[in-house]
Amino acid sequence: MTVLPTILLADLVTELPAPVRLQRLVSNLMAEFGGGAVVLLQKQQDYLKPVAMQGLAREALGRHFVVAHHPRLATIMASRQPVRFAPDSSLADPYDGLLDAQPEQPLAVHDCMGMSLYLEGECWGAITLDALEAGTFDAASEARLQHYSFLIEAIIRLCRLERDNRVLRQSRSDSEPRLVASQADSGIIGQSKALQQVLRQLDVVADSELPVLLLGETGTGKELFARRLHQLSPRSKKPLVYINCAALPETLAESELFGHVKGAFSGAGQDRAGRFEAADGGTLFLDEVGELPLSIQAKLLRVLQNGEVQRLGTDKPCQVNVRIVAATNRQLAERVQQGEFRADLYHRLSVYPLPIPPLRERELDILLLAGHFLEQNRVRLGFRSLRFAPEAEQLLLQYHWPGNVRELEHVLSRAAIQALSQGASRQDIVTLQADWLGLADTQQTAATALTEVAAPADLNGLTPKQTVLNGLTLEQTVLNGLTLKQALQCTQRQLIQAALQQHQQCWADAARSLGVDASNLHKLAQKLGLKANRGQP
CATH class of the missing domain: 3.30.450.40 (GAF domain)
Structure with missing residues (x-):
């Protein structure tokens, strides 16, 4: 039995x-x-x-x-x-x-x-x-x-x-039922520790009315995180209004955000509500907020302070109740110092800054996302089945992904089309090969760029390209069985050791000679296993 x-x-x-x-x-x-x-x-x-x-x-x-x-x-x-x-x-x-x-x-x-x-x-x-x-x-x-x-x-x-x-046990007092985190269909895929940590923070801050500033490289999917935050918030029954600040012409930005009345400018044939009024009671997502012109930043700040918008062409204010979620791939603090972004607006928007991890820090999620995009392409192109060759999977895991999730999506779309150009039949089980991904040349270019970075001429007389890895150059090391990731780590380890030796173990001088921030050098060295504490390598 x-x-x-x-x-x-x-x-x-x-x-x-x-x-x-x-x-x-x-x-x-x-x-x-x-x-x-x-x-x-x-x-x-x-x-x-x-x-x-x-x-x-x-x-x-x-x-x-x-x-x-x-x-x-x-x-x-x-x-x-x-x-x-x-x-x-x-x-x-x-x-x-x-x-x-x-x-x-x-x-x-x-x-x-x-x-x-x-x-x-x-x-x-x-x-x-x-x-x-x-x-x-x-x-x-x-x-x-x-x-x-x-x-x-x-x-x-x-x-x-x-x-x-x-x-x-975590019940809230509001009477309107809302989605719990596990039910929020925001399209975010992944199980990595870095992603789960962000989702936990997002789930907590969603319950508040605080402005949230999503930070992260281009292609990390910040819009999906904004959607999840809205779905889990008390405003989930109200609209989520999206606006791409980078696509706003300066001449139309004020009208787009705050609206206008008939006759406010040439071509304004009727009254028009702006995005703030459209989002009343809900959430306004300002994507690429760092691209807003300074003139519009001042007016945006006024709305955030007073909760009032004034349509272009009228003196009559309109009260709005809007939660702001902003996103940027820029370093806004640096732009503030350079006078390109208002400090007071920056502090208003960044009440709760939330960095979105890049794909290279979500290694466990790469194949999950790849499977998702592969299924999309299978349906879109009419394949019976699409799968990865083992070498293709390995290449996906080793690649640096500077364009993050968006780049991964585009790479797999091109690979699926490449399969057809190679004569694959839609009726067969099609295995995507590593060279169809188009990443090998990119990886080699990245490796060459890294090894040819200008280095201090006094690092024992060696440039990074001449640095020896266990008796081999970088190119020879790759050919002798090390992965690109392992070879790059060897190069970084050798350069840091050489710089420290040249500067008598002074981390600040070594970092300056390598052209990196001292704190970043400490983190990198720790990751490479070069030091047990900040004092010694």
Whole structure:
């Protein structure tokens, strides 16, 4: 007799974090039924999102499977009973080519069954089981899955109750119901520690009325974080109004923000409300706020101070209640010192500054995001299946991503199109090769640029390009098996050691000679394992 019911019941009475509880569920089902993969998918709008899985490539966790685009998933979701597909079914499986336990040549799934899951009469999602070997699942397997469905749904229900209890313990006094953090569909994907830390801060500050300044490099997705903040705030039922300050012509910026009355200027044929009035009661998101002209900054400051806007062409003020969320990829503090941004406005906007981590600091999220964009391109271009070659995955993880998430999205779109230009058939399982990503040349260019950076001529007489890494140049090191990341770290380590030796272990002088800030040099050295404290390397 199977021990699975006993294991699942034991998990029901054991205190576990929800992600661990769900992962144990799929692992136990995998052990019970065998096969190649088990995936637990939660329904969100028109797609299914994996929340726990075993046996699939990691990037699959970032995919959103639109039900209408996957006939097997649509069939499963349309039934309240387990559904088993014949090994020779003509319906493509959403996991074709994605199973971990497959040879180098990707294979289609040959056996599949699944079942929709319901909580309190509403469809929660589905559980799917897949195998490469035909005949893995049979009628008895269907009956067992049906038998276990009550325990599976009970575990999911327990996770929901635990989440609701946490929300109640942190309950707020406002009467309007709002989304809890786990329900906010902002499109943010990732599980990295850096991202989760930002999301926790965002969830806390969302409940306040404080202005928030989102800081971060271009392409990090600041608009998605602003959307999440609005969804979790007391203003979620009111509008979120977006405005790109960098795209505002100075001559029209005042009208766009504050509105105008008929006849205020040539072409003003009727009264028009500005973005502040449109966002009344809600949130106004000022993207690229650092690009606002100084003349508009002064008027924006007045609105933030008094809560009043004055349409262009009239003296009559209008009261507005707007929360400001701003974003910039500029160093506003430096722009203040340079006289390009008002100090008083900067302090008004940066009551709660929130840095968004760049993609290179979210290494665990790269493949999840890649899987998400890969599924988008699969649907857009009509592929049966798109997957990564192992070398392509490795290159994605090693790349520096100066353009962050936006660059990753564009790279994968180009790679999918490149697959077609290389003769790939949309009906096959298409494996994206590393050289289709177009990152190899970029990586080499970056490496060359780093090694050719001007360095002090007195670093033992060596330039960075001449610095020896265990007896080899950078180019030779890469060819002898080190990854680019490892080779760059070796170069950095050698340069810092040489600079410190040249300047008698004076960190300030070494940093000056290397052209970097002293505090940044300390952080880099710590990361490279060169020093145990600020005093000695």
